Amino acid sequence: MSGSNRFLLVTMGLAGLVVALFVASLLQGPVAIPPGRALTALVSNDGGWTLVMREIRLPRALLSVTIGASLGLSGAALQGYLRNPLADAGVLGVGASAAFGAVLALYTGLSTLFPLALPLAGLAGAIVAVVLVLALSGREAGSVVLILSGVAVAGLAGALTSLVLNLSPNPYAALEIVFWLLGSLADRSMHHVGLALPFMLVGWVLLAATGRGLDALTLGRDTALSLGIRMDRLRLAVVLGTAAAVGAGVAVAGSIGFVGLVVPHLLRPLVGNRPSRLLLASALGGAALLTAADLAARLISPDKDLKLGVVTALVGTPFFLALVVRAKGRFA
Amino acid sequence: MTLLTARALTVAIGGRPVVGPLDLDVRAGEVVGLVGPNGAGKSTLMRALAGLAPHGGEIRLDGAPLARLSPGARARRVAHVAQTREIAWGLTVEEVVDLGRLPHRPRFAPRSTTDIRAAAGAMAAMDLVPLAGRRATELSGGETARVVVARALAQEAALLVADEPTAGLDPAYQIALMRVFRRMAREGGAVVVSLHELGLAARFCDRVILLDAGRIVADGPPEAALSAENLAAVYGVTAHLAHDAGGLVLMPTGLIDRLGDDR
Numbered sequence: 075m076s077g078s079n080r081f082l083l084v085t086m087g088l089a090g091l092v093v094a095l096f097v098a099s100l101l102q103g104p105v106a107i108p109p110g111r112a113l114t115a116l117v118s119n120d121g122g123w124t125l126v127m128r129e130i131r132l133p134r135a136l137l138s139v140t141i142g143a144s145l146g147l148s149g150a151a152l153q154g155y156l157r158n159p160l161a162d163a164g165v166l167g168v169g170a171s172a173a174f175g176a177v178l179a180l181y182t183g184l185s186t187l188f189p190l191a192l193p194l195a196g197l198a199g200a201i202v203a204v205v206l207v208l209a210l211s212g213r214e215a216g217s218v219v220l221i222l223s224g225v226a227v228a229g230l231a232g233a234l235t236s237l238v239l240n241l242s243p244n245p246y247a248a249l250e251i252v253f254w255l256l257g258s259l260a261d262r263s264m265h266h267v268g269l270a271l272p273f274m275l276v277g278w279v280l281l282a283a284t285g286r287g288l289d290a291l292t293l294g295r296d297t298a299l300s301l302g303i304r305m306d307r308l309r310l311a312v313v314l315g316t317a318a319a320v321g322a323g324v325a326v327a328g329s330i331g332f333v334g335l336v337v338p339h340l341l342r343p344l345v346g347n348r349p350s351r352l353l354l355a356s357a358l359g360g361a362a363l364l365t366a367a368d369l370a371a372r373l374i375s376p377d378k379d380l381k382l383g384v385v386t387a388l389v390g391t392p393f394f395l396a397l398v399v400r401a402k403g404r405f406a
Numbered sequence: 407m408t409l410l411t412a413r414a415l416t417v418a419i420g421g422r423p424v425v426g427p428l429d430l431d432v433r434a435g436e437v438v439g440l441v442g443p444n445g446a447g448k449s450t451l452m453r454a455l456a457g458l459a460p461h462g463g464e465i466r467l468d469g470a471p472l473a474r475l476s477p478g479a480r481a482r483r484v485a486h487v488a489q490t491r492e493i494a495w496g497l498t499v500e501e502v503v504d505l506g507r508l509p510h511r512p513r514f515a516p517r518s519t520t521d522i523r524a525a526a527g528a529m530a531a532m533d534l535v536p537l538a539g540r541r542a543t544e545l546s547g548g549e550t551a552r553v554v555v556a557r558a559l560a561q562e563a564a565l566l567v568a569d570e571p572t573a574g575l576d577p578a579y580q581i582a583l584m585r586v587f588r589r590m591a592r593e594g595g596a597v598v599v600s601l602h603e604l605g606l607a608a609r610f611c612d613r614v615i616l617l618d619a620g621r622i623v624a625d626g627p628p629e630a631a632l633s634a635e636n637l638a639a640v641y642g643v644t645a646h647l648a649h650d651a652g653g654l655v656l657m658p659t660g661l662i663d664r665l666g667d668d669r
Contacts, residue, residue, distance in 0.1 A: 157494045283513070290508055293557065294492030299458050301561075302481030302509045347496040347541075 081351050084344045088358035092139060095365040099135040100127065102372055133264050138365040140267075141259075141327055144274050144319035146360020147353060149334025151281045154288035154349035155312045156217045162334030163320040166220075166313060167203045167227030172324035174231040174238075175199020177251050181238045192254075193269050193325040200321025203227050204313060216295070220309070257328035257383025259368055270322040277319025278357070280311045285350030287311075292349060330383045332390030333360050339397055407434045409565055409596045410455065410472075414463035417447070417454045425451045425620040427463060432565065432598055437584075437591045439611030439628070440600040443641055447620040448600040449489055449569050455598060456486035456567040467565070481509035485563035489570050491554045493542045499553055500538040503529050506560030528559035531586050533579075547574040555583065559590075566590060568599045572606060584610035604645070608632050608656035616640055628654050638662055 100116070101109050107123055115123040116132065145163065152161040163169055179185045179195035210223035235255070242248035287308035290298035299305060323330070337359040338352055345351040364382075367389060371380040408431050416426035425447040432438055432455075440448050453459040457472045457480045465472040467483060475483075485506070493502060506528065507521040517525075529535050532552040537545065542553055551574045558566060566587070572580045584606055587597040591612070601607045607614050607628060614631035616624040618640045624631040632654070637645050642662045648655040 286508060286513055290505060292494045292497055293502065293505060293554075294488060294490065294494075296453070296458055296486065296488045296490075297492070297554075297557075299477070300456055300481060300484070300486035300488075301505065302476075302478040304477055342495070346498070346501070348501065349495065 081345050081355075084341070084355055085358065088341075088355060088362060091362045092358055092365070095362055095369065096135050096139055099138060099365050099369055100131050102369055103131055104376060129263060130261075133262050133267050134259050134368070135365070136267050137259050137262055137270070137327060138368045139361040140271060140274050141323035141330065142333060142361040142364025143357040144277060144323045144360070145330065145333040145364065146337040146356035146358070147278060147281050148316040148320050149360070150338040150349070150352045150356035151284050151288065151312050152316060152334075153338050154352065155284070155291065155308065156221065157291065158217070159339060160335070161221075163316050164228065164331070164334070166207055166224040166316055167229075167231060168200050168317050168321050169324045169329055170228040170231035170235070171203030171206075172196040172200040172321045173255055173329050174235045175202070176254065176325060176328070177235050177238050180251050180254060181242065181247070189263075190265060190269055193266060193322075196325025197269075197273065197321055199231070200317050200325065203231065203321075204317035208310075208313060220313075253381070254328050255383075256381035257330040257386075258379070258381050259327055260379055262326060266326040270326045273318045273322035277315045277317070277322070280315030281319065282353060284308055284311050284315070285353050288349035288353075328381075328383060330364065330386055332386050332394065333363055336390050336394050336397070337363055339394070408432070409434045410465065410467050412455065412463065412465045415451075415454065415465060416462035417450050417459055418462075419450060423620070425454065428620075428622045430615060430622065430625065432596050434564070434594055434596050435591050436612040437587050437597045437599065437610065439607035439614040440598060440617060441602070441604060441607050441614060441632075442617035442623075446617045448617055451617065451620075452486070452567045452569050452598065452600060456484050458486060478509055481561070481563070483563050484565045484567065485558040485561040487554055487558045487566070487568040487571050489573075491550050493550065493553070496541040496543050498538065499534055499540050499542050499545070500525070500529070502542045502553055503534070503556045503560050506557040506562075509561065524562050525560045528556040531559055532556035533582070548576060548579060551575050552579065552583075555586075559586070564595050566595065566597045566599075568597065570600050570602065572601060572603055580606060581610075604632060604637075604658060605656045608654040609652065628656075632656055 101112055105126055111123065112127055114120065116127045149162040152163065152165065153159055175198050176192050176196035179192045184195065185192040206227050207223045210226065211219045239248050239251055242251065287298065287303045290301045290303045295305065338356045341355045341359050342352055345355050367385045368382055371382055371385045374380060410432040412428065412430045414427045414429065417424055440452065442448050450459065454461040455465065467475065472480065504517065504521065504525045507525060511521060529538060532555055534552055534556055537549060542550065545553065551571060555568065555571050558568065572583055575583060580603065587599060588610060590597055611628060613626060614628045615622055616631050616636055623640055624636050634645060634647060637643055643658045644660045644662060646657045646659050
């Protein structure tokens with residue numbers, strides 16, 4: 075099939091893009107380090123520069139690639155599972171709940187006790203969200219019940235986050251929470267990577283295994299069943315995979331929107347619309363987009379700490395609108 | 407040889423009994439027509455026979471309880487064509503037909519030569535070769551009908567359960583489709599097909615099961631199951647019945663009014 079050749083080409087192109095952006099991200103920072111020296115400082119000891127590379131730039135580049143991949147992959151899996159191009163991790167309420175968990179850690183001062191309390195609370199929020207969504211939607215639920223359960227959980231988490239902001243003792247505490255919510259990769263350490271990566275890996279494995287079921291599901295629930303797909307397992311893999319991958323990402327970086335929604339849209343026609351092929355492509359595309367956005371945020375205003383979530387939303391929205399206008403005829 | 411047996415079979419939807427209790431057998435080498443008025447429970451019965459709906463009583467496939475087969479093993483032996491023809495996203499006709507090979511393919515494995523041959527055979531049988539590269543979402547209703555049947559044929563299951571596969575097909579493709587089913591039976595498989603075109607059931611099925619309100623009213627050769635009395639009792643229609651060299655000819659002709667006004 076010529077389709078599989080094109081898929082290979084698209085995948086390799088995206089992989090190349092991710093590597094290039096990863097390296098560019100490593101080379102960008104307030105301290106000017108010559109590119110060659112910067113990369114060697116990463117692997118061999120070069121005093122202060124090694125410290126900068128390993129402790130500041132590497133975690134940032136690693137997080138942008140892995141969180142971007144998680145957002146893209148889960149967006150593709152959810153759009154395939156719900157057979158709805160409007161889905162992303164947001165419909166499960168995972169992001170909102172992880173954010174609420176983290177906000178609670180900020181509010182209670184738990185995050186000042188030890189640095190990883192913040193991401194850990196975020197992860198706890200994601201886990202609670204998933205348990206709630208699965209319990210609310212039941213075993214045999216169709217996609218509408220799943221979406222409604224997710225919307226309910228997201229709504230509750232959003233309301234609770236607002237309540238915490240409302241009850242903040244002073245404007246500075248509120249500002250700290252708001253800034254965290256905007257999403258950023260600044261000042262993250264390898265501890266953050268070590269905390270988030272295992273969850274993301276579990277999520278990726280779960281989501282990568284859904285390709286076959288998602289392909290069968292293009293022909294409807296009954297046909298997928300008749301092709302031997304276990305629908306309950308498929309749903310569990312999509313929900314748990316999203317919770318682990320995206321929950322871990324939000325826990326360390328805050329809310330980052332639009333990547334999970336836009337990337338699968340953009341790449342779907344390039345991989346011939348096949349859900350299983352879209353998974354890998356969207357993971358790579360998400361990694362590339364988020365790394366590029368983080369790079370852009372740092373290049374545009376190096377001294378202002380422009381928040382990553384703001385950049386992805388600002389770039390993503392017009393882009394998404396353009397896609398919708400172009401595709402208007404196709405979603406009749 | 408009996409391929410599938412159902413005993414004391416009941417199927418409920420949302421707690422409401424819809425089908426049964428009923429007994430039926432499907433033997434290898436036969437095309438069984440399932441007919442009955444709207445709402446008789448044909449689709450529900452077929453979903454149960456294909457192992458897609460929970461049921462009471464017992465269904466055995468080759469002697470083994472259907473409910474206890476793993477989904478993968480069941481999918482290699484029973485194919486199902488759903489009445490609603492759903493195709494999401496924009497897969498090509500060839501890709502849709504190839505999905506029928508999923509149960510035969512290990513996870514992440516590429517298409518085997520058997521897969522390619524089976525899919526090509528199914529596409530040729532349904533006259534889809536000229537449409538192979540077209541998006542399945544951009545086809546006409548009749549073309550889509552052929553694609554979903556080809557997808558099930560590619561599955562190469564011993565039992566094919568097809569729910570109104572002829573709906574939306576022109577007469578030529580209706581006859582061609584029934585001939586494909588006949589060929590499948592001749593090669594040792596079995597087909598259970600629900601039909602509203604009673605003429606097709608009369609002419610191309612070895613056996614016809616007449617279903618009404620979830621119960622079997624008649625089960626036998628077309629001449630016996632589709633008798634004028636049965637048609638009057640179940641559908642409330644009069645029919646012209648005749649024989650020619652090719653078999654039974656059946657044409658519904660009028661409604662039987664409860665007041666006896668036959669028009």
